Structure formats: structure tokens, C-alpha cells
Amino acid sequence: MAELQADFAVTAAADAAAPARRLWRRLEPTALGAGGIVGLLLVWQFLPDLVPMKAGTKLFFTVPSDIAGTLWRMFATGSIWAPLGVSAGAFAIGLGLAILAGLPLGILLGRSNVLNAMFDPFITAFNATPRLVFLPLLLLWFGLGLWSKVAIVFLGALFPLLINTYEGVRNADKLLINVVRSFGAGEWDIARLVVVPNALPFIIVGLRLAIGRAVLGVVVAEFFGAQDGLGVVMVRAASEFKVDVVFAGLIVFAVLSLVMTGLVKLIEDRMSRWRPQQVSGD
Amino acid sequence: MTEQTVIQPRLMGRYRNVVLGALAVVLFFAAWQAIFLVVPFNPLFISKPSLIAAGFVDLVASGELFDDLAVSAVPFFLGLGAAVVVGVPLGIVMGWRVRIGYALDPLMTIFYASPLVALAPLLVIFFGVGLPGKTIIVFSLAVFPFIFNACAGVRAVDRRLIDVVRSLGGGEWDLYRKVLLPSVLPFVVAGARIAIGRALIGVLVGEFFAASEGIGFAISRFGDLFAIDKMFACILTVMVIAVVLTEGIRFAERSAFPWRRGQ
Amino acid sequence: MAAYIQARNVNLTFRPPNRAPVRALGNFDIDVAEGEFVSIVGPSGCGKSTFLNILLGLIKPDSGDILMHGKKLSGPGTDRAMVFQDFGLLPWRTVEHNIELGLELKKVPAAKRRAIAARLSALVGLAGFEHHYPHELSGGMKQRVGLARALATDPDVLLMDEPFAALDAQTRDLMQVELLRVWREAKKTVLFVTHQIDEAIYLSDRVMVMSKRPGRAKKTFAIDLPRPREYEMRVTPQFNELKLEIWNTLKDEIVV
Numbered sequence: 175m176a177e178l179q180a181d182f183a184v185t186a187a188a189d190a191a192a193p194a195r196r197l198w199r200r201l202e203p204t205a206l207g208a209g210g211i212v213g214l215l216l217v218w219q220f221l222p223d224l225v226p227m228k229a230g231t232k233l234f235f236t237v238p239s240d241i242a243g244t245l246w247r248m249f250a251t252g253s254i255w256a257p258l259g260v261s262a263g264a265f266a267i268g269l270g271l272a273i274l275a276g277l278p279l280g281i282l283l284g285r286s287n288v289l290n291a292m293f294d295p296f297i298t299a300f301n302a303t304p305r306l307v308f309l310p311l312l313l314l315w316f317g318l319g320l321w322s323k324v325a326i327v328f329l330g331a332l333f334p335l336l337i338n339t340y341e342g343v344r345n346a347d348k349l350l351i352n353v354v355r356s357f358g359a360g361e362w363d364i365a366r367l368v369v370v371p372n373a374l375p376f377i378i379v380g381l382r383l384a385i386g387r388a389v390l391g392v393v394v395a396e397f398f399g400a401q402d403g404l405g406v407v408m409v410r411a412a413s414e415f416k417v418d419v420v421f422a423g424l425i426v427f428a429v430l431s432l433v434m435t436g437l438v439k440l441i442e443d444r445m446s447r448w449r450p451q452q453v454s455g456d
Numbered sequence: 457m458t459e460q461t462v463i464q465p466r467l468m469g470r471y472r473n474v475v476l477g478a479l480a481v482v483l484f485f486a487a488w489q490a491i492f493l494v495v496p497f498n499p500l501f502i503s504k505p506s507l508i509a510a511g512f513v514d515l516v517a518s519g520e521l522f523d524d525l526a527v528s529a530v531p532f533f534l535g536l537g538a539a540v541v542v543g544v545p546l547g548i549v550m551g552w553r554v555r556i557g558y559a560l561d562p563l564m565t566i567f568y569a570s571p572l573v574a575l576a577p578l579l580v581i582f583f584g585v586g587l588p589g590k591t592i593i594v595f596s597l598a599v600f601p602f603i604f605n606a607c608a609g610v611r612a613v614d615r616r617l618i619d620v621v622r623s624l625g626g627g628e629w630d631l632y633r634k635v636l637l638p639s640v641l642p643f644v645v646a647g648a649r650i651a652i653g654r655a656l657i658g659v660l661v662g663e664f665f666a667a668s669e670g671i672g673f674a675i676s677r678f679g680d681l682f683a684i685d686k687m688f689a690c691i692l693t694v695m696v697i698a699v700v701l702t703e704g705i706r707f708a709e710r711s712a713f714p715w716r717r718g719q
Numbered sequence: 720m721a722a723y724i725q726a727r728n729v730n731l732t733f734r735p736p737n738r739a740p741v742r743a744l745g746n747f748d749i750d751v752a753e754g755e756f757v758s759i760v761g762p763s764g765c766g767k768s769t770f771l772n773i774l775l776g777l778i779k780p781d782s783g784d785i786l787m788h789g790k791k792l793s794g795p796g797t798d799r800a801m802v803f804q805d806f807g808l809l810p811w812r813t814v815e816h817n818i819e820l821g822l823e824l825k826k827v828p829a830a831k832r833r834a835i836a837a838r839l840s841a842l843v844g845l846a847g848f849e850h851h852y853p854h855e856l857s858g859g860m861k862q863r864v865g866l867a868r869a870l871a872t873d874p875d876v877l878l879m880d881e882p883f884a885a886l887d888a889q890t891r892d893l894m895q896v897e898l899l900r901v902w903r904e905a906k907k908t909v910l911f912v913t914h915q916i917d918e919a920i921y922l923s924d925r926v927m928v929m930s931k932r933p934g935r936a937k938k939t940f941a942i943d944l945p946r947p948r949e950y951e952m953r954v955t956p957q958f959n960e961l962k963l964e965i966w967n968t969l970k971d972e973i974v975v
Contacts, residue, residue, distance in 0.1 A: 202555075202558060203558040203561075206555055206558035206559040207558055207559060207561055207562035207563070208562070209559060210559040210560055210561075210562065210563045211562060211563055211566075214563060234578070234581070234582050287473075288476060290473075291472065291473040291476035291477050291480075292476050292477060292479070292480035293480070294473070294477050295477045295478075295480065295481050296480070296481075296484070298699060298703070299695050299698075299699050300695075302653065302695070302698040302699045302701070302702040302703070303656075303694060303695040303698040303699070304653055304654075304656045304657040304660060304698070306657055306660045306661065306664075307656075307660055307672075307675065307691055307694045307695070308691065309664070310664075310675050310676045310678075310679035310680075310687065311679065311687065311688075311691065313679065314501060314679055314682075314684075315501060386569065386571075389571050390571045390573060393571045393573055393574050394573055394657075394661060397576070397577065397661070397664075397665075398664050398665075398676075405574070408574060408577060409577050412577035412578050412580075412581055413577070413581065415581070417578060420574070420575070420577065420578050423574060424570060424571070424572075424574040424575060425570075427570065427571050427574055428566065428569065428570030428571065431569055431570060431571065432566070432569050432570075435569065
């Protein structure tokens with residue numbers, strides 16, 4: 175509670191305070207956030223110097239500078255491009271198929287009560303179950319390689335898209351539907367003028383979630399059921415105790431995931447100019 | 457009775473949706489069973505409901521299924537429990553102490569957004585495929601929903617309510633009990649729903665890797681053995697468990713926090 | 720004068736799922752002459768808004784005849800337009816594009832739409848706000864958009880469903896004055912539903928009081944106050960007498 179009061183007090187004081195103080199108020203979140211990250215990296219970097227480690231433990235340990243070096247080498251020699259390309263292919267095909275299937279199905283279920291009631295148990299079941307559980311089955315069906323990866327990515331990305339599209343369609347304001355109907359609009363006009371524009375922000379949020387799930391799908395599928403791809407590089411590295419390579423791979427996946435979701439967020443902000451504030455995610 | 461309600465389609469009755477859903481499930485299994493009357497059946501790649509049921513009965517009778525589930529349940533609940541114990545207090549501190557929130561927010565976001573599962577091979581090699589390794593994987597995946605939701609719960613506390621309780625003579629403890637807790641708890645429970653899914657992934661990843669027991673191991677072993685019936689039986693069991701857990705939490709949310717209905 | 724809108728014995732019962740059916744309208748009658756401004760007041764839930772929705776063509780009555788200009792009513796049409804209580808603006812469209820909605824559905828060419836929207840923006844006092852989104856407008860401004868949108872398709876009849884209920888008291892008074900000005904210029908037949916007796920008297924040629932559910936016409940009052948009406952008219956003895964008379968008719972119908 176002391177914190178809360180202090181907060182208001184500082185805000186009030188800041189109006190009168192020197193510009194430097196006000197600038198700090200504005201930069202504080204960024205500065206502290208960056209400080210948190212840098213602090214963690216520093217502690218990690220110097221941990222081997224601070225804490226005595228057994229030789230066995232050292233084998234599993236790596237520091238940020240090593241990881242950065244490995245990452246640099248992977249890009250400098252170009253050794254990352256081939257496996258990354260394989261992973262990206264599976265990701266793109268799987269996500270693309272999920273969008274192609276998820277959006278129309280979501281709109282359909284959102285507009286039809288009967289279909290919705292019939293599909294509901296399946297969607298609930300598949301959404302609650304980690305799709306990873308199907309991996310051994312998919313490997314059996316599609317074999318090691320691209321298509322079992324695509325299948326797991328598809329299954330992972332489908333449901334956030336489907337469910338968010340559905341929610342967006344459902345959420346369409348009854349009043350607005352009545353308004354356009356009163357001007358003589360048919361089902362198609364209602365979809366075009368009210369349902370789809372209303373659902374778009376939901377769909378974009380779904381896409382953001384789907385990207386995260388799809389990356390996850392690529393990673394786990396490559397751990398267990400592939401012969402090449404960045405995930406495969408990581409598992410091999412782990413079994414050879416090249417811990418820095420594992421972290422380098424993680425960082426590549428994480429950065430790609432963050433960049434893609436960031437791009438989607440940009441689109442989201444652009445498209446939501448008409449909204450007073452953000453819509454919430456899942 | 458507002459005029460708007462009229463325009464909604466008229467429903468047949470209270471149980472219509474449940475009936476339709478059940479009907480669809482029954483139809484699905486019937487069609488699955490029936491399709492092999494037309495299409496040739498290859499027991500190496502696909503199974504049908506009657507054989508899956510028989511496999512399930514086998515697994516239950518021999519006790520295998522129960523043993524595997526019991527093995528998997530331990531790291532699942534240990535990891536999830538540790539995630540609650542660590543994640544909720546950390547999230548509350550991040551939400552309540554503004555500067556700590558600033559400092560940790562980006563870090564946690566990065567952890568949450570990156571496919572942490574990618575560290576699983578490392579964790580498995582470091583901690584082994586037994587209980588510690590699996591528990592740590594589960595924990596590292598499940599802790600973030602608790603952190604974020606507890607934090608969001610604290611930040612969502614209506615500051616006017618704090619003033620109200622204060623003005624009525626409430627002390628620090630009353631604030632925690634009457635304002636903070638009721639606000640944070642629904643968020644934490646909603647986080648648990650997400651965390652359960654991630655914890656299941658953790659268990660499966662751990663067991664797919666190199667375990668020698670557990671439900672994930674059973675699924676991949678039956679796959680290797682082309683024992684498709686039993687594999688399907690295990691997969692369906694995991695699905696049922698996942699649905700029961702998440703829907704159970706949903707139900708608990710609805711009955712414990714009726715004021716939040718519709719969120 | 721032949722009635723322009725004529726409704727006879729209109730009946731409607733709602734049958735919501737899992738609940739008891741509700742009789743909303745019971746043998747409801749009304750006549751409105753061309754160019755007339757008629758208000759309907761009645762207790763909450765008496766079916767007055769429902770009747771507007773029936774006139775708009777969104778709801779079909781169970782029985783009864785509704786004639787417009789001597790023709791039987793069938794579905795929505797561009798001869799009627801509604802101003803909705805909660806504005807019903809498409810939040811992702813600017814003011815201009817909201818006004819153009821009905822024209823767009825009538826397949827009016829873009830250039831002509833723009834010209835009409837510009838003219839109506841000016842008429843309702845929205846000039847300069849054409850490119851704003853609804854969330855950037857005050858409640859009064861939003862309802863000006865609602866009014867302009869309804870006028871855009873040049874309907875014969877304007878249906879207004881408690882259009883000012885969501886506004887604060889001062890804005891509401893101002894909007895009533897504005898509405899009379901627009902009505903004088905646009906020359907429409909108006910059917911106006913409200914809870915406020917003041918509002919009904921100030922605006923209307925006639926005020927109809929409805930009974931509680933199932934709603935029917937209880938009594939209609941002719942408002943013989945001279946036009947154009949000034950705001951000051953609201954404090955004249957004549958106005959207050961009418962108000963008391965209407966209130967006495969209405970109060971027995973209000974169920975608390």
C-alpha cells in the first residue's frame with residue numbers, strides 16, 4: 175500500500191518537478207526493464223567465476239558470450255540457413271493450412287447454432303489436449319519428415335484461429351446487425367458490413383497465438399520426428415553436450431517468434447484505429 | 457425483456473445443444489466404425505472404435521494404463537504445484553511493486569514468448585529422464601501463466617475499492633483479504649487452466665524423450681510396436697483427462713466466482 | 720385526412736426459450752398522418768419499441784394489419800429509417816461512412832453518396848467531423864450521426880426509438896431543439912418513442928399513451944401548442960396542464 179500512495183505522490187510532484195525528473199518518470203519502465211535483462215545476463219556470464227562448479231556440471235554450462243559467439247558463427251558460416259529453411263517451410267505450410275481451414279470454419283460455426291453445437295465437443299476436446307500427444311500417431315501416418323511436422327503445426331495453429339474467429343463472429347453486436355438489416359441488408363451484407371469487421375481484431379489475436387503454437391509445434395516435432403531442421407540440430411547438439419548450440423537455437427526460435435508476433439501486433443494496431451482501446455487476448 | 461432478444465433465433469429447448477453435441481460424437485464414432493465396411497482396413501496404421509475399446513479394456517485389466525498414468529501424474533502435479541508456489545507470489549510482487557514489475561516484465565515476456573520446450577533436451581540430459589527432469593520441465597512451462605495472471609490480477613484491482621475499504625475503516629489485512637484476494641484469485645484460476653495444458657506438454661515431452669514408463673512413453677512405445685489399438689486408447693485417455701481437468705477448472709471458475717461470469 | 724401509417728389489431732407474443740411467453744402487444748392500433756410528428760409514451764416493457772421494430776420490418780407481428788401509404792408492410796424498406804437508442808454506429812467506420820451506410824446498400828454511386836453525406840453532416844451540425852470515428856464523438860454527436868444516417872436514404876417515415884435516452888439532460892434538451900429544426904427542414908413523418916412526457920409534448924403533434932403489457936393504445940392527446948416551438952414553451956401553464964393530464968393517464972400503467 176505504501177507503494178500506491180508513493181506512486182500518486184510522485185506523479186503529483188512530477189508536474190512541478192524539474193524536467194529531468196519528468197523524463198526519468200517516462201523512461202523508468204524501459205530503463206528498469208533493460209536493467210533486468212542486462213542484470214540477468216551479467217549474473218549468468220560471471221556465475222562460473224562466482225560459484226565453484228564441478229567438472230561434470232561445467233560440461234553442461236555455457237555463458238552468454240559463448241552463445242553469442244556460436245550464434246555469430248552459425249550465421250557467418252551460413253550453417254544455420256539450411257536447417258532453418260527446413261523448419262520455416264514446415265512452419266509456413268502448417269500455419270497457412272490452419273488459416274485456410276480455421277477462418278471459414280470459425281465463421282461458419284459462429285453463424286450456425288446447429289453446427290456450433292455439433293462441433294463443440296470436438297473443439298473442446300482437441301483444444302484441451304496438447305497436440306503433442308498425436309505426434310507418435312502422425313509420425314506413423316506421415317513418416318519422419320516434412321508432413322508430420324506440417325500436421326503438428328497445423329493442429330497447433332488451427333484451434334486458436336478457429337476459436338478466435340468464432341468468438342469474433344459471435345461477439346458481433348446484435349444492434350448493429352439490426353441496423354444494417356433495417357437498411358435492407360441480406361446475410362452476405364451482414365457478414366461484410368458487421369460480422370467480419372467486428373471479428374477481425376479477434377482473428378488477429380488468434381493469429382498471434384497461432385504463431386506461437388506453430389513455432390512450438392515445429393520445435394517439438396523436430397525433436398522427435400525429423401531428420402533435419404533447426405530442432406534436429408538442437409537435439410543433436412544436446413546429446414553432444416554443445417549447450418551453446420542449444421541456446422543459440424532457442425534464441426533463433428524465440429526471436430523469430432517475437433518478430434512475427436510483433437509484426438502481427440503492428441497490423442493489429444493499424445487496423446484497430448477505430449477502437450478506443452485494445453481488445454484482450456485469450 | 458428487451459426488444460433485442462426477440463430477434464435471436466428461437467431455440468428448441470434447454471438441452472438442445474447438449475443433445476446435438478452428444479449426437480455428433482456418437483455419429484462420429486459410428487461413422488468411424490462403419491467406414492471400414494467400405495474402405496479396406498489396415499490395422500498397422502488405423503484402428504476402429506471397437507478395437508480401441510477392446511485395447512482399452514486390456515490396458516485397464518492388466519493395470520498397465522493405471523500404472524503409466526500414476527507415473528506421469530507425479531511430475532505433473534509436483535511441477536504444477538511448484539509453479540503455483542513460485543509463480544503466484546512472484547506475480548503478486550510484480551503487480552504490487554511497480555518498479556519490480558518494470559524490471560521483470562520484459563524478461564518474463566521473453567521467457568513466456570520463447571518456445572522454452574526447446575530446452576527440454578538439455579534438461580533431460582542434465583536432470584535425467586526420471587522424476588526430477590520431468591518435474592523441472594513441467595515447472596518451467598507451467599510457471600509463466602501463474603506469474604502473468606497473478607500480476608494481471610493485482611493490476612486489475614479497482615483502486616476505488618481500496619479507497620472504499622479504507623474509508624470504511626479497513627486496515628492493511630482487510631485490504632488483502634477483501635479486495636486483493638478476490639480480485640487475484642479468479643485470474644490465478646484462469647491461469648491454472650492455461651498452465652495445465654502446458655504442464656501436460658511438459659510431461660509428454662519428457663516422456664517422449666527417453667523415459668521408460670509413463671503415459672507418454674506408452675503412446676510412443678505402442679506406436680513403435682504398431683499396437684495402434686492400444687495407442688489410440690492411450691491417446692483418447694489423455695484427451696479425456698485433459699478435457700476433465702480444463703472443463704473442471706472452468707466449472708470451478710463458474711461456481712466459485714459467479715460475479716465474473718461471461719469474462 | 721387519410722392515415723399515412725395505419726395499424727389495426729396488432730398482436731405479438733414473444734416465446735423466449737426456457738421462459739414463459741410474453742404478450743408484448745395486444746390489439747394495438749395507431750394512425751399517423753403524413754408529415755405528422757407522433758410520440759408514443761408508455762411504461763417500460765409495454766411494447767412501444769417492439770412496435771417500432773415491427774414498423775421497421777425487423778419483427779413480424781403474430782396478427783394484425785399494418786398499412787403504409789395504403790400498402791401492406793413487408794420487411795424492411797427504404798421508405799422507413801430508424802434512429803436507434805444506443806446509436807448503432809459501426810465503430811470501424813468514420814462519421815461520413817456511417818452516414819453513407821444505407822445509400823451503400825441501395826447501391827448509390829460513391830460520388831453521390833459523398834455529396835449526400837456532406838449535405839446531411841451540415842444539416843445535423845456535424846460539419847468538420849466527417850472523418851472522426853464514433854469513439855471520438857460525444858453521445859450527442861453520435862446521435863446526430865444516427866439522425867443523418869436515417870435521413871440519408873430520404874425515407875418518408877422516421878422511426879425514433881428513445882433516441883435521446885442515452886444522453887445527459889442538457890444535451891437531450893439541446894437535441895430536441897435540433898430535432899425540431901431538422902424536422903422542419905426535412906419534412907418527414909416521425910414516430911417517436913420516449914419515456915419522457917416533456918419530450919413528447921414539446922416535440923409532437925399528438926402524444927399516444929400506451930397501456931402496460933400487453934401494450935395497446937390507451938389514450939391519444941392532441942398537442943395544440945403553436946409551432947415553431949421555443950424552449951420557453953415548456954414553462955407555460957398550457958404545457959404543464961398537458962403534462963399533468965398525460966401523467967395521470969400514464970401513472971396507472973406503471974408497474975414498479
